[in-house]
Each structure stands twice: as C-alpha cells, then as structure tokens.
Amino acid sequence: MSTLAADFAHLPAVWKRRHLLDLESLSADEITCILDAAAAFKAATNDCRTKLSVLSGKTLANLFFENSTRTRNSFSLAAKRLGADTVEFSSSGSSVAKGETFIDTAKNIEAMNVDAVVIRHRTPGTPHLLAKNLRCTVISASDGPHEHPTQGLLDIMTIRERRPNLAGLTVALVGDIAHSRTARSNIWGLTKLGAKVILCGPATLVSRRWEEFGIEVAYNLDDILPRCDVLNLLRIQFERQHTRPFPSVREYALLYAMNRERMARAKDNILIMAPGPINRGVEITPDVADGPHSVILEQVTNGIAVRMAVLWLTLNAND
Amino acid sequence: MTNLLIEHGKIAAYDVLPRGDEKIIDATGKIVAPGLVDISAELREPGCEEDETIETGTAAAIAGGYTSIACMPETEPPIDTPAAVEFVRQKAARAKNCNVFVIACVSKDREGKELAEIGSLVEAGAVGFSDGSRPVQNAELLRRALEYCLMFDKPILNHPEVLELARGGVMHEGRTSMVLGLAGLPAEAEDVMTSRDIRLAESTGGRLHLSNISTTGSVDLIRRVKQRGVNLTCSIASANIALLDESLREFDAHCKLSPPLRSRGHLESCLTGLKDGTIDVIASGHTPRASEKKMQDIDLAPFGMVSLETTLSLVITHLIRPGHLDWPAALAKLSTNPARLLGLPKGTLAIGADADVVIVDPDAKWTVDPKQFKSKSSSTPLVGKELCGRVEKVIVGGEVRF
Numbered sequence: 001m002s003t004l005a006a007d008f009a010h011l012p013a014v015w016k017r018r019h020l021l022d023l024e025s026l027s028a029d030e031i032t033c034i035l036d037a038a039a040a041f042k043a044a045t046n047d048c049r050t051k052l053s054v055l056s057g058k059t060l061a062n063l064f065f066e067n068s069t070r071t072r073n074s075f076s077l078a079a080k081r082l083g084a085d086t087v088e089f090s091s092s093g094s095s096v097a098k099g100e101t102f103i104d105t106a107k108n109i110e111a112m113n114v115d116a117v118v119i120r121h122r123t124p125g126t127p128h129l130l131a132k133n134l135r136c137t138v139i140s141a142s143d144g145p146h147e148h149p150t151q152g153l154l155d156i157m158t159i160r161e162r163r164p165n166l167a168g169l170t171v172a173l174v175g176d177i178a179h180s181r182t183a184r185s186n187i188w189g190l191t192k193l194g195a196k197v198i199l200c201g202p203a204t205l206v207s208r209r210w211e212e213f214g215i216e217v218a219y220n221l222d223d224i225l226p227r228c229d230v231l232n233l234l235r236i237q238f239e240r241q242h243t244r245p246f247p248s249v250r251e252y253a254l255l256y257a258m259n260r261e262r263m264a265r266a267k268d269n270i271l272i273m274a275p276g277p278i279n280r281g282v283e284i285t286p287d288v289a290d291g292p293h294s295v296i297l298e299q300v301t302n303g304i305a306v307r308m309a310v311l312w313l314t315l316n317a318n319d
Numbered sequence: 320m321t322n323l324l325i326e327h328g329k330i331a332a333y334d335v336l337p338r339g340d341e342k343i344i345d346a347t348g349k350i351v352a353p354g355l356v357d358i359s360a361e362l363r364e365p366g367c368e369e370d371e372t373i374e375t376g377t378a379a380a381i382a383g384g385y386t387s388i389a390c391m392p393e394t395e396p397p398i399d400t401p402a403a404v405e406f407v408r409q410k411a412a413r414a415k416n417c418n419v420f421v422i423a424c425v426s427k428d429r430e431g432k433e434l435a436e437i438g439s440l441v442e443a444g445a446v447g448f449s450d451g452s453r454p455v456q457n458a459e460l461l462r463r464a465l466e467y468c469l470m471f472d473k474p475i476l477n478h479p480e481v482l483e484l485a486r487g488g489v490m491h492e493g494r495t496s497m498v499l500g501l502a503g504l505p506a507e508a509e510d511v512m513t514s515r516d517i518r519l520a521e522s523t524g525g526r527l528h529l530s531n532i533s534t535t536g537s538v539d540l541i542r543r544v545k546q547r548g549v550n551l552t553c554s555i556a557s558a559n560i561a562l563l564d565e566s567l568r569e570f571d572a573h574c575k576l577s578p579p580l581r582s583r584g585h586l587e588s589c590l591t592g593l594k595d596g597t598i599d600v601i602a603s604g605h606t607p608r609a610s611e612k613k614m615q616d617i618d619l620a621p622f623g624m625v626s627l628e629t630t631l632s633l634v635i636t637h638l639i640r641p642g643h644l645d646w647p648a649a650l651a652k653l654s655t656n657p658a659r660l661l662g663l664p665k666g667t668l669a670i671g672a673d674a675d676v677v678i679v680d681p682d683a684k685w686t687v688d689p690k691q692f693k694s695k696s697s698s699t700p701l702v703g704k705e706l707c708g709r710v711e712k713v714i715v716g717g718e719v720r721f
Contacts, residue, residue, distance in 0.1 A: 103614060122618070123616035123617055125499065184498070209494050210497070
C-alpha cells in the first residue's frame with residue numbers, strides 16, 4: 001500500500017501543512033497521504049507496539065481543556081512510539097481555572113519550546129485560533145461539535161483495511177449528528193474519498209441542510225440498513241443539550257440501537273464501528289459490540305497509527 | 320454653489336454673501352448634511368468602563384459624523400432611576416463631544432418583571448425606553464409598557480428575540496453554523512417575537528420601535544403591518560447591511576454579534592426593506608466590548624462591535640455606491656428618522672434648527688484600522704476592509720468639534 005521508504009526520511013511531496021485542524025480543508029490526496037503513512041507506521045511498528053526514532057528531540061504538548069482518556073493517551077503513545085517527548089496539561093490542573101484566556105495558556109506552553117500542541121477544547125474553532133496565534137504546529141484533538149480530524153482518519157483507515165476501495169461504499173453515520181465532531185470529520189473525509197454517506201438519526205439531531213452537500217439524510221434506520229456497508233454508531237452527547245432532543249433513551253434505542261434483529265437484516269459483511277466511549281444498550285447492544293462484525297477495538301489501535309502519521313507529517317513540514 | 324450661514328448655534332440662512340468676519344469652511348465637492356443621529360448606542364458607563372466611557376464613546380460618535388446619540392441602558396446598574404439619567408447627561412455635557420439622549424429601562428433593573436418609573440424617568444429627560452439586550456420576554460409587561468408610554472408619547476425599543484430559541488447560540492443558524500458546529504441563533508427566534516410585538520403594538524396603539532431587525536421574516540411582517548397603517552418603526556444595525564454569516568468561517572469572535580450576521584437571503588430581504596421604506600432607521604449597533612473579553616473562545620466571548628466610526632462609511636460603501644439608496648434616503652435613515660421617532664429637534668438643516676452639521680468627503684477611501692479609533696474598544700469584523708467616504712468636519716450647535 002505504501003511507497004514510503006522504511007526509514008521515513010522524506011515527506012511525501014503532496015504534504016505541505018504544519019497544522020492539522022480539520023478534514024474539511026484537506027484534499028483527497030492529502031487525506032490519502034496521511035492514511036498511507038499511517039499504514040506504513042503501523043507495519044513498521046508491529047501494529048504500534050515497537051518504537052522508532054523519527055521524531056526524537058521533538059516535544060509534544062497535550063493541551064486538553066475537555067476530559068479525555070482515549071484520545072490523550074493515543075496521542076501520547078503515538079509521540080512516544082516515534083521517540084518524541086510529551087508534556088501534559090489539563091484545564092483542571094492549570095491556570096485556566098484562574099481566568100486566563102486559552103490563547104494565553106497556549107502561548108505560555110509554547111514558550112516552553114514545544115514543537116507541537118495537541119488541543120482539545122469544547123469550543124469550535126479553538127485549534128484554528130491557536131494556529132493563528134502560535135508559531136508551533138497545532139493539531140486538533142477535537143473542538144466541540146465541529147471536527148475530530150484524527151478520529152475521522154482512524155475511522156476511514158479502519159474501513160480501508162477491510163475495504164481497500166472506498167469509492168462506491170455506503171457508510172451510515174447514525175445518531176447525534178448535530179453535536180458530533182466525529183460525524184463532521186467522517187462526512188468530509190469519506191465524501192472526498194468517494195464514499196457515499198448517509199446521516200441517520202432523530203429529526204431533532206440530523207439537519208436536512210446536509211442534503212445541500214449531496215449527503216443523504218434518513219430518519220428511519222431500518223429503511224437504509226440493507227444498503228449499508230458500514231455503520232458508524234455515534235454516541236448521544238447528552239452533555240451538549242439544553243432540552244432533550246428525544247423523549248427517552250428507551251425510545252431512542254427502539255428506533256436506532258444496533259441489535260441482533262437489525263444485524264439479521266444487514267449485509268453479511270457489514271462493518272460495525274463506534275467512536276467510543278460506547279453506551280452499551282443505547283446505540284449498540286453488547287452482542288453486536290463484541291460480535292464478529294465489530295471493528296471497534298481495531299479503531300483504537302489505528303488511532304495510534306494515524307496520530308503517528310499526523311505528527312510525523314506536520315512536524316516535518318514545520319522544519 | 321450654495322452658502323450656508325450658521326449663527327448663534329443655529330442654521331441662520333442660505334445663499335447669503337459673506338460679510339467678511341465669519342469663519343469660512345470650504346465644502347466644495349463634499350456632502351453637507353444634518354449631523355447623524357444614532358438611535359441606540361451603548362456607552363457602557365456607569366459600570367462597564369473597561370468597554371467604553373461616555374467620554375470615549377461620544378468622541379467616537381463625533382469622529383463618525385454623529386452629532387447626537389441616544390444611549391442604551393446597557394450599564395451596571397442599568398439606567399432605571401432619574402439619578403442615573405442625570406449622571407449620564409452630566410457626564411456627556413462635561414465630555415462636550417456630541418449631544419447625548421438617554422434611553423432608560425422599561426423594567427426595574429432590566430429584570431423584565433416590573434415597570435421602571437417611566438414617568439419620573441421622562442421627567443429626568445429619558446427619550447425612550449428599552450431593556451436593551453434583554454428583550455422583554457413577558458408579553459403582559461410589554462403590553463403594559465406600551466400602554467403606559469402612551470401617556471408620555473415615548474417609544475419603546477424592543478429587540479425581538481425569544482430567548483429560549485436563542486439560548487447558547489453564537490451565530491446565525493444555517494448552513495455555515497451546521498458545518499462549523501457552532502450553536503445557532505435561528506431566524507425564527509426573531510420572527511416569533513416580531514410577530515408578538517406587532518400584535519401588542521397594534522392592540523394597544525403604543526409606539527413600538529423594533530430594534531436591530533435582521534431577518535426576512537421580520538421585514539415581511541413589518542411591511543405588511545405598515546401597509547395596514549399601524550404606528551410601528553424599526554431599525555437595522557450597520558453590520559447587518561454588509562456582512563454575512565460566512566464571516567464566521569474563521570471562528571473569529573469579532574464577528575460574534577447580536578443580532579447575528581445572517582445568510583445572504585436575509586441580507587437581501589433587509590436591503591429590499593431599506594429600499595421600500597419598511598426599515599426606517601440604520602443604527603450604528605455600537606456595542607463596545609473590551610479586547611480581553613473578545614479574546615476568549617467564541618462560545619465565551621461577548622456579543623458586540625464598535626461601529627460609531629464605521630457606520631457612515633459602511634452605508635456609503637454598501638448602500639449608496641451600489642445604488643440601493645440615494646443620499647437623501649440614506650440621510651433620512653441615519654439622521655432625520657431617528658431624530659423624529661425619538662422626538663428630538665435634530666436631523667434637519669432647516670433655518671432655525673440647531674447647527675448640527677456633518678461634512679463628508681464621499682469619495683475618500685480608507686482602510687479600517689481599530690488603532691485609529693477614538694472608541695475605548697477595538698473589536699470590529701471590519702479590520703483591514705477598505706471603505707468609502709470619510710467624515711471631514713463635524714459641527715455641534717455651531718461649534719466645530721471634529
């Protein structure tokens with residue numbers, strides 16, 4: 001799959017970016033470039049287990065203004081696997097609680113001479129704002145409901161490992177589209193690579209306006225299920241709602257949960273994905289989450305590979 | 320060629336020959352107009368002096384061609400007592416920039432619960448009533464206020480917005496907010512309240528001014544109700560004649576405004592409303608907020624921009640030059656109409672009127688640089704934009720102030 005030299009000495013010619021802020025602004029070639037590099041790193045590190053030294057001497061700061069275990073550890077591991085050092089900042093332990101603006105916080109961290117800042121923040125656009133205000137590389141680890149670019153990339157990498165040709169595949173994103181950063185990154189990444197995207201969920205959480213982008217919008221999961229090659233089951237973001245967008249979790253599960261009965265009506269080779277953390281019994285029943293079609297844990301491993309690729313590409317474009 | 324004589328602070332005569340002892344201002348090739356009148360500027364004093372003071376705000380007004388402004392009770396405490404009205408008037412007199420008229424609170428402490436002492440506030444000099452950025456949500460209270468104000472012939476200025484539909488929003492809800500994942504302020508949050516307010520104005524016969532409308536729905540509703548002869552006026556903020564919600568693509572908190580920058584369809588409806596007379600007034604929408612507040616992330620940053628110094632140029636650039644409005648129509652919306660609906664003896668160059676005059680070079684181009692602003696705040700979505708038309712001279716009561 002990859003044409004990268006095993007020593008990762010040269011950046012692919014298509015890659016020029018110092019930051020990764022979203023997938024919307026990337027070209028299909030740039031996305032493919034990251035996915036190819038991720039596959040190469042995964043192979044070169046024995047499935048993200050062994051270490052390389054391509055980023056030795058570099059320092060990465062994890063700047064998380066929102067709670068995270070998975071993504072933060074994934075970035076840390078990716079950096080360490082490539083020989084970089086990491087520094088950890090979280091909102092509870094820093095001066096953010098004392099009223100400092102997040103730009104000031106980030107500038108202070110940059111002044112400690114870090115090479116890259118990985119930022120997670122509850123507000124859309126904060127990575128973009130940082131990229132304008134800092135000299136170092138900025139990588140988004142999600143900005144509120146806007147985008148989660150490395151999640152989108154790891155989802156697509158996971159699909160691509162099973163279905164090398166994305167063009168013509170039908171991928172349904174199911175659930176809380178309105179508040180999902182994973183949805184937005186998947187929408188841009190998948191459509192740029194030629195896949196067909198269906199957004200499916202309650203009308204209060206899926207806007208018909210997505211049809212303006214040539215994306216199918218469906219309210220009824222059972223109608224679209226037989227056509228889907230991949231289902232990505234998004235978590236309901238209860239914490240981002242003022243009033244509940246549906247009457248009860250029970251009713252949501254009735255309409256949208258992937259369970260044994262629905263699996264029986266799906267394609268034989270359907271892939272079941274979830275960005276996690278999953279709510280077992282809400283969007284997915286345990287038998288499906290742990291079943292043979294589920295690639296949920298592969299997604300987690302691929303997250304490290306994708307983040308190694310992103311760090312390597314952006315930090316070297318920086319030089 | 321016309322001569323205009325100003326004497327004893329009044330417009331004295333036209334087309335008289337100089338006697339030789341006058342100060343002569345040569346305005347050849349320039350526009351000489353009645354000084355602009357703003358219907359709803361925020362001066363932030365008392366209480367929020369980090370954003371603006373009466374002195375800096377009125378200096379900004381003069382620099383922007385305004386000779387009179389009405390200031391909103393967007394202060395801490397809000398202007399809901401005669402003493403607070405008096406404080407603003409005295410500070411303004413001491414600053415000696417432009418004339419300042421006070422819009423006082425509709426409700427005590429702007430809480431939307433009980434009427435403020437409207438009669439005493441009129442006595443102290445209030446020219447209109449508004450709860451500013453906290454529109455009156457309680458329909459019964461607004462109905463009472465409209466009725467009560469009939470006794471004093473003063474307008475109520477209400478910005479139509481249903482809070483439960485707008486809660487948490489930072490930008491116009493539409494295609495752009497959907498892609499950016501930013502919480503939306505839907506057009507219907509405005510339309511629903513516009514509709515309610517119109518009904519209350521119609522049934523009470525009270526004087527209602529809908530402040531800062533921005534949607535197709537509002538323009539259509541107001542056009543229809545005006546055709547029925549209902550006594551109702553409305554204004555649009557200067558940013559909403561020129562900028563679109565797409566400006567938020569860069570997540571720039573300087574573009575976070577209330578009402579929000581809307582999509583193209585809404586902007587075009589507003590332009591039509593300006594042309595056919597549905598929209599009576601172009602307000603500056605001057606809502607200064609300190610730069611440290613605007614530096615926060617876009618969810619936390621407050622709504623607002625400084626605009627007293629850019630409104631006239633924005634009108635020239637986006638309405639007059641493209642042919643949407645001619646100079647007389649534009650000046651009516653910037654000066655004559657706001658003066659009339661606040662009951663001020665301003666907005667005219669008739670003989671005997673106060674000599675409040677602005678002289679404008681309509682062709683001068685300039686680039687917006689907030690460092691040059693007189694305002695204490697600098698937040699504007701217009702940074703670096705080239706605009707047409709500059710204020711050359713401003714005369715207040717016969718005195719050259721700029």
